[in-house]
Every structure is written in C-alpha cells, then in structure tokens.
Amino acid sequence: MKFTHLVLLVITTLVSISLFSQKNSVMTTKGTMLIMGGDCTNDFFISVFAGLVGSIESNIVIIPTAMEDKYIDSERDMDFLKKPFKDIGFKNINVVHTREFDVANSDSLNRILLSADGVWITGGRQWRLAKAYNGTKIQRSLKSLLNQGKVVAGTSAGASIMGDILVRGDSKDSTKMLGDYQTGFGFISNFAIDQHHIARNRQFDMFELKNKRPDILGIGIDQNTAIILNENKFRVIGKSYVTIYDATRWSEERDTIYPLEKNNKQFYTLSRGYEYDITKRKFISKKDREIASYDEEMIKNITGTYQQTEGLKYGQDLKIIVTFEKNDLYFEQSWNNAKYKVEYHYLTTFFRPNSISAYHFTKNKNGLINAFTFFQFQHGLTE
Template sequence: MKIAFVLFITLLFSIVSIAQQNKVTTGNKNGTLIAIGGGDIGHTTIMKEFKKLAGGDSAKIVVIPTAFVKNNEIDTLLLKRNFREYGIPHITILHTNDSIEANTDKFVKPIKEATGIYFTGGRHWRIADSYLNTKVHKELLKLLDRGGVIAGSSAGATIQGSYLARGDTKNNQIMMGDHEIGFGFISNIAIDQHVLTRNRQFDMFTILEKKPELLGIGIDESTAIVVKGDILEVIGESYVIIYDKSFWSIERNPFDKETQKKLPNKNQLFYFLKSGDTYNLRDRKVIRD
C-alpha cells in the first residue's frame, strides 16, 4: 500500500511540475481555468461564463468551501443561496480538512462526475493542507483533461497557480510564507487578488525578487482571468496586472524613440489589461490584432 501511494504521489508531482521545471507558463490544453480577484461577482458576467463553460443548465457543479471553513462548520444555506443568485440552483458541496479522507475514492466521487469545480475565498493554505497531492488533486487534473472548468475567487484563484502567494498561516500580508506550493493548474505563475481595491499592486515584487522565473498576475475584484492552454483572457469590471518584466501600452510605439515612455528598470515594471484583452502566457506577450 505504501509503495503504491508513493508511486501515485510521484506520478502526480511529475504531471503538475513538468512545465514548472521547464519554466513555462501555461494552463491546461483541454480544460478551462477561471481565477477571480474576489469581491462582488454576482452581478458580473463571470459566473455566467463559468456556468456556460461547465455545461449550462446541465452542468454538474461541485463547490469546495474549504478555504473559508473554520471548525468544520459550513454555512450550507448561504452557499446555496449565493449560487442560486449566480443562476446555478443545484450544487454539491464538498469539504474536508483531513488529507487522508481527501485521498479516498468515496470522497472524490463527486469530482469524477463533475463538469465544473468552484473554490470559494478564504485562506488558501487550508485548501493546500487538505487536498494538495491527494486523489482530490489528481481528479481535479483529470477533470481539466476531459474539458471541465475549475473556477475560484480570491483564495480560490491563488491556489490555481504554482506558487502560493500570501500562503502564510499567520496572516495574509506575508507574501512568501509557510505554504508556497499551489495546485499548479497554471504552471510557473504566482496569482494575487484584490490588488487594486486593497492597494496590493506593488506586493508581487516581493515574490518576483526571489523567484524571477515566475509570471506574476494580479487580479482586481469583480474581475477574472479565463485561461485555456497558453491563452489568458480578461473578463469583468476592473483590471488585471501583468508582471512579466516588460511594458505594454496602447499608446506606446516601440519604433519611435521620441514617444516611448520613461520606465523604471525591468524588475519594477507592470502594466494593466482590461476586459476583452488577451495574453499569451507561454510567450508572455499581449495579443493584438
């Protein structure tokens, strides 16, 4: 039994980390990821997009509230009411804070049958403690491989990346804490949230100074990135910040030295994308017609 478990963990780690080791940033070629920056999303197009990608009215949605759960108490009524407001009347709620339980066939059965997974906000180290490198993690990867969608807001956004920004158990202001590994659904990336609403736009540099190979993404509230394969698209009401050591602006003509902006050094650069903008994660370039 122990040998089989070690082999399982080794195989799972190799699947998740192969792109990470090659320092390539990319999502899943079949499935879709939606990372939401937190805040009010009930009136935005974000949850409509999630429902559509998960199969519309026939979608089978599993909600994992572990990031928000304390003392194993789940506000089931609140969760169901919120998802009814999102236009998703039927959900399955799945939670444990026991990684041993998360590694059982019985527990992961709803994920095997799901077309969409949603991680709530809260503290993302709780998600990592419960599910990282378990059968839950494996089934989430399989869901993406079969074309499913995984979405999450705030903590549920950050956990999708490979590096776990703000993963410390003491408080959420420590950028590089005692939990640093995410699910790696998007490889070689660190994802932050609530960035403009909470004036967090400079915090990402703490991570990138130590891990310059990572792509940094900051997502504001009521805004999301939709990732499939190498392509990221912004949806929602505010902005996404890109930290890729370059600069992009619709005003900037790269061939005209007289009109180029005066910029700080590449280790202090970032720029904004708005709804409808697209970005190639692998090439780290804004896509323009």
C-alpha cells in the same frame, strides 16, 4: 541598414532575450479556468461560470475549504453557500470539503468531485487549500477534470491556489508573499496569482516575490474582475484591471513592448476585452492572433444573429449576423452595414484578419451563445 531599422532590431532582440531566457509559463492541463480576483460570487460571474460549464443543468461542485470552520460547519452554512448558485438556476450542486488527509484521498469524496462538469473554489485563506489537498487525490481529480475539458473556477484564495507558486500562503501572516505554504495546485507552471489587487493597493507586493523568483510570470487580478484561461491564452472580463509582471512594459499608445532591466519595478495593466498569451508572455495584438480550426458543431452553434447587450456607447445598436458560406465564416455588422470574413482564435473568440477588431462570444446560463462583445485595440469599442 537604416538607423531606425537597427533600433527596431535591437529592441526585438532584447525583448526576445527577456522573454525566452526565463522558464516557460504554461497550462499543465487542458480545460478552462475562470480565475477571479475576489468579490465575484454574484450573478455576472456565476452566469459566466454556467455558460462555461455547459448550462445550469450541469453538475457543479463547490469547494469551500479556504473558509474558516465557523462559516461551513452546519447545514445552514451549506445552504447559504449554495444559494447564489441556486438563485441563478443550478439544481445539481454538491459540496466537497475536508481538512483530513485520509478523507481527501477517499474514493467516496473524489467520486463526487469527478462527477462534476465544473468546480467553484471559494475565497478565504489559500494555505488552507494547500494544507488540505496538496498531494492528495482531490488535487489529482481537479487536474483530471481539467484534462477532460471541464471547468475549474476560483475566486480570491481559490484564484491564487491555481498556480504552482502560492502567493500569500502564510498561515499566520496574510501579508507575506511567500510563507509556510508556497506551492499551489500547479494547474499553471511558473505562475503566481495575487487577488483583490488594486482594491487593496497590492500593486508593488509582487516584486517581493519577483526578487526571489525573477523567472516567474506574476499577475494581479482586481476585485470584480477575472480572466478566462484556455489554451495558454486568457481574456480579461469584469469591471477593473489585471496587472502583468512579465519583465516588460507594454504601451498601447506607443504600440511598443519595452524590455525591463533586472530589478526594474514596472508593470502594466490590461482591462476587459484584452487578451494575453502566458507562454509567449505578451499581450495578444492583431498580429499575434493565430488561426485555429473549427468543426461543424461550432459552425452550427455560432450561425445566427446576435446583439451586443452590454458596453454600448453613444446609443449604438450593435448587432451582427453570422453566416457560413463556401467554407468561410462571415460577420455582417449592423453599425456600418459591412460584411467581413472572420477567423476562429480560441474559446468562442473570432477576429478579422489584418484588423484590430475581435468578437468575443458569450454563452448564457443555459449554455447557448446569445451575445457578443465587439472589441478594438487602440481606443476603439470595448465591453
């Protein structure tokens, strides 16, 4: 065996030990989560939410319980809460909120929640959500919605509550990583989410938690940034970065995953377009993409011509034509007049086999696929 092959074998073995000696992180529900790092109640993220839930005609519920009472105790406050969603075009908006255990267990409140196609959990303090809803029908109804394939979105405090480990859940000190409320809603197991991450210089705070719970998968999501999580995979969207704490260090430049020794305080970041597998605990490279099956309805919806509407560089006109021929999907690219067979990955993501290229499709606020983002690893085109 050559020395270089031996080194690669040792590295692969170390990575495997690092990744699989830990408890798994996994979605405990089906459905889709839009998990946002804060300052995300704006047109872009609400439009993404609308596309995920189906359209602006869908029924949505806002849960503002993380907020202070003074901001949600009047009809005027409720109108202010609904306004960004109404401005996008949503018409069927309800608010579910209580601080009373009995009310959280009431059929009347849960009936409203269970009628939703999507739920938006606001920012504030995440311990208020844990105190009000952990162990109640509200928590179970949210899981039920996800298991029906529906959408739960959360920003800031609404993001942190989605994991089973609650970050910054102390009711008196928001800087504590583990406080008097330590358990989130548990939509994802062995998982901790911090937010406002780079904007508030929180990059090293996660190690306080990792010192106590080294087996957890931790992520930090910056402001104006989010992940869309589905089938144990997520994609980064927005303007900034998602920080990964998975006991490895990944370098795109070197195309290498470095296993870290115990108590090594390193992390890495992913920008928009990059994807990550929470069960395998590694970013999704071209060789990691798994072919998923698609049905006739998807083919019907995806066939057509699409324009990339954002992230264009150097004046490029990026357009693709999607066709279905002899049971295969083909994408024809305007920028090089090339036609490629593509495979379905997950959640309207397609890729070219044996290629660094991927196509992320987006749905507009009316629920129609209307644009795409062409993404390449290793310094290629991104959003």
